[in-house]
Amino acid sequence: MKVIDRICNGIDTMNDWLGRIFSFAVLGILGVIICEVILRRFFHSPQIWTQDAIVMIFACYIILICAYGFQKKAFVAVDVLFARLPLMAQYILHIVTYVIFLVPFLAGLLPNSWTFFWNAYVTGEKGYSVWAPPTWPVKLCLFIGLLLLSIQTVSELLKQVRGILEAASGKKAGTDGKEAL
16 A cells, blocks of 8 residues: 555645646736737737747646646546445446556557657647647657656555455444545
8 A cells, every 4th residue: 555655745746746847837828818908909019929838838738737737636527426426336337448448548648648759749730820839749748748648657556455444354444425635
């Protein structure tokens, strides 16, 4: 159990810190929006780069904080029936749904996201707008975000295994199969 706890604590701590750091990207989005509004409204000088920058920063923000959201249980879940299941069934159901849905999704998308990034980087791919920004930074963020989500998935699976082991041994376990360390 201590090994599982150490692994989960290490992963959770890393994703907690990174999620907090990446959340500051919202300030970048806000800064670009304010810049655009001021330039357009007060100086009558709209910029061609602001819309692309907002979309690119927002895309990076969303994918980079996915692991943090998964760790903090920020995703939508319907627990009406789930909450009525016995604790052991909740742990098992989490493992089954992660293995059936999340793990194959990440296993398929993670290597493809690296290829997606690498091809954009090597070819110097540019966006389709007049500004033509490089696309590889956003594609790198996609890979990093999926990698962090994959690592957080390992932590969440281990937490469910720990819950099953604790429930089977009679130790005090969490109440809903979703507890954090």
